[in-house]
Amino acid sequence: MARVRHRIRTNDPAGTRRRVLDVAARSFQAVGYGGASVQDLVREAGVTGGALHHHFPTKKHLGLAVIAERVGPEVAATWAETVRAAPSGAEGILRVVRGVIDELDGKGAVSGCPLGNLALELSLADDDFRAAIAHEYAAWRDALAQRLREDAAQGQAAFAADDPDGFAEVVVSLVSGALSIAKAEQGTGALKSCLRHLERVMAP
């Protein structure tokens, strides 16, 4: 009768969802959204196609969930929290950039900015993706701008005081762009140039 080996059922919706999101976030980062196949995700996450389909009806749903629940929080953890904890916004920004450089120099491959990767791939193709990505860019920028405004209110942050939002946007642009170049050159040269630039313009 060809008795089939059935998988043991483990009713763990939260865990299943988390495993899929983790694998998807890593895969999208590594090979892009289009380059990642859901079948591979299914295999890597150790779930079945049916289970994945239950939590994420389409790949797009999964992609949006990755942006909102993985990429966004990761950006916030790297930037917002560090900048908030630093003695000043300027110092916080420099700390994060130095941290990114150290991290990349430590690792083998430079995989770029997770947000930027998806931004360029998906913004034009789909408006829901575009909006989700724009929302994360805005959150990133606003976290910086808010701290810079607080500093300005206390007399600090002389350079960015007159336009904290604009300067936050410059920082985000600079880092995003430098990460693109770093990915293409597989080196942190561009990031280091940007770090020196920021140190110079933000010098007290």
Next chain:
Amino acid sequence: MARVRHRIRTNDPAGTRRRVLDVAARSFQAVGYGGASVQDLVREAGVTGGALHHHFPTKKHLGLAVIAERVGPEVAATWAETVRAAPSGAEGILRVVRGVIDELDGKGAVSGCPLGNLALELSLADDDFRAAIAHEYAAWRDALAQRLREDAAQGQAAFAADDPDGFAEVVVSLVSGALSIAKAEQGTGALKSCLRHLERVMAP
């Protein structure tokens, strides 16, 4: 019975090659390298699959040709020539950025930096692509750096005089990153912030 309508033979190798490259450059820009199917290119270019594969054995060959023969020259035309013709490097950079902003505001969709688009998509996946893209980034940066060096030799370009290469890298990063954000937000806000920043730091 079963007589097939054969297409008229064109026998125009140069034209075929050019048409394919044009269509591919536009399509890669619009939907990415992976998102563009060679069948679509074949359709849009009005050639047959056989003809395309005669000129470009694989899609990768086509991609590399697009980078070398379309993206590279376009960057050079936009940046190198404008900067060379301007009264100073600083002024040239500002002119290009202003030009890009005007162009994007005039068009409907913001499709980002052609180099950045491909950089993030292909750098990790394939080392030949990575090298080709890094080469174009270097060409872009070097064109700026060379002019900045010339200015410095003549006493101009006070801000970038001590590190023209580093500042060129900053400009490239800034513009690349701002174009990513512009693509996600479908607006030129980030570019304008970067323009103001450049105007400020490069002010004589």
Next chain:
Amino acid sequence: MARVRHRIRTNDPAGTRRRVLDVAARSFQAVGYGGASVQDLVREAGVTGGALHHHFPTKKHLGLAVIAERVGPEVAATWAETVRAAPSGAEGILRVVRGVIDELDGKGAVSGCPLGNLALELSLADDDFRAAIAHEYAAWRDALAQRLREDAAQGQAAFAADDPDGFAEVVVSLVSGALSIAKAEQGTGALKSCLRHLERVMAP
């Protein structure tokens, strides 16, 4: 965290069963048995998959229930009752056909004979379906034949008197076939031709 919004429990077994049958009957009619997905039925009926499978273990059970509890009674209501109430069997048949024509002309789409739709789709594939459908065809035919026999016993129904069963089968075939054509042509031309034919052969 991860608290799922549970649906309010309805606990209305009869209502659930009825809603599912109604939706299924309509959907099978519209897109066929194979074309209707149980997930769509679940959605349209506002029940969950678990509830549906509680009442109908498999899709086949649901299909058989639709035939027995929806299609059959509908045919009986349209034909048996009308023919029984008419002054004669011949007149009853004409009334029903005229009624069908009027109804279809009033509606936008012509969706054919519910029995015929399922008959052609399922008779070959599954013998249980085949038997259920044959049973409904027989009930339809027998309802007509019985009335024709009664008329013959009273000296009416001259045309069909010698073979009421055979003539009943002709009427059923004629109407079934005309409804197929009506569905393909989205018009009642074939039905009207059949009506004229019946009027002529059954003329007293």
Next chain:
Amino acid sequence: MARVRHRIRTNDPAGTRRRVLDVAARSFQAVGYGGASVQDLVREAGVTGGALHHHFPTKKHLGLAVIAERVGPEVAATWAETVRAAPSGAEGILRVVRGVIDELDGKGAVSGCPLGNLALELSLADDDFRAAIAHEYAAWRDALAQRLREDAAQGQAAFAADDPDGFAEVVVSLVSGALSIAKAEQGTGALKSCLRHLERVMAP
């Protein structure tokens, strides 16, 4: 290197197309359009997915080709040619119906009218299918009507003389419907009743 066994290439477009159409016509007849899987067709026809896709980009294209190039010609061969060759239209119709009955009694399974099968399955779902099927019904009816008109012009066909088109439609409806019932009952009872009816009304 896991050297794969490649299939021998046989450039035979007409043959490939014919094989696919043959297999598809048989399969659609047996299990319906929706019930037939293209993968099965690929296997049964001994072609590859790529080859099938080349000749029929989508299943719908294949379905329309089956209707136009297999079902239509088959109906024409069975009806139009027989009726044309018979001494009279009435006699021709009877011959075909008798032939169909004999054929079905000889075979094991009754698979119904190929046109009717597709008509009920696809007419509502897709307008292109609907139009193609309606076209074949019209061709069938017109072939009968034309012959009946010719007979009428020569004083024959007394019964159908005043409305050959209408009577042709009746014949088509009758046979289509009887074949539906025959499929459900897996017997030729309904067809025989219809044959008797036609013999009676068309008796000279």
Next chain:
DNA sequence: ACATACGGGACAGCCCGTTACT
């Protein structure tokens, strides 16, 4: 009785590249 989570397997469509032929 009913709700969510999940299993395993198909589905149609399309991909890129190559081969036979002109």
Next chain:
DNA sequence: AGTAACGGGCTGTCCCGTATGT
């Protein structure tokens, strides 16, 4: 140089049924 036919494989989506839980 260019055309049409074709190969083999993979894509995302969806299917129906069942198991677990309340």
